[in-house]
Amino acid sequence: MAKKKKAGMTMLAWIMLAVMAVGLVLSVVGIFTDWITTKGEAIIVSTESSKTLQDLYDSQADRREIDEDYSIKYFDITYTCAWITLIATAAAFGCFLVGGLLKMKLLKTIGMIAGVLAVVAGILAAVFTALMGKEMSGDLFGVASATTTLAAGCYLTMIGGIVGGAGAVISGAKK
Helix, strand or coil, X not given: CCCCCCCCCCHHHHHHHHHHHXXXXXXXXXXXXXXXXXXEEECCEEEEEEEEHHHHHXXXXXXXXXXXXXXXXXXXXXXXXHHHHHHHHHHHHHHHXXXXXXXXXXXHHHHHHHHHHXXXXXXXXXXXXXXXXXXXXXXXXXXXXXXXXXXXHHHHHHHHHHHHHHHHHHHHHCC
């Protein structure tokens, strides 16, 4: 007797697709919210400011107009990893959605590769942002100091890449 072919996607595939959608939403929200927070203190004055990835991009462009050596260290790789995270999460989601509905194993394989890329790029975006923050932080003889740390946007993008990528890998690894 011939085996009966399953119609459509399995329940696990739908759940993992929902997980990938959550990861995609987190990545999108993270890209457009505050990326870093800078806290400054001077004798009796304390300030705090936040910058989005777009603010940093504009600042980087302005700095490069003045002098190439004056650019923000680690920003270019941070910016690239952040956008790769978003694009790879979206690709994983799209490939699994279309691949699952049309039963195309190639798209599911591509989605799984995109999922791995999303996880790696999300983690690297956070690591390079931390390195960039370390370079932007400083102390002036104990009189004034500035500390730059990761803000919610960086964390959301990293978590979105990990969640979306893990959903793609789990869905792709399932036989």
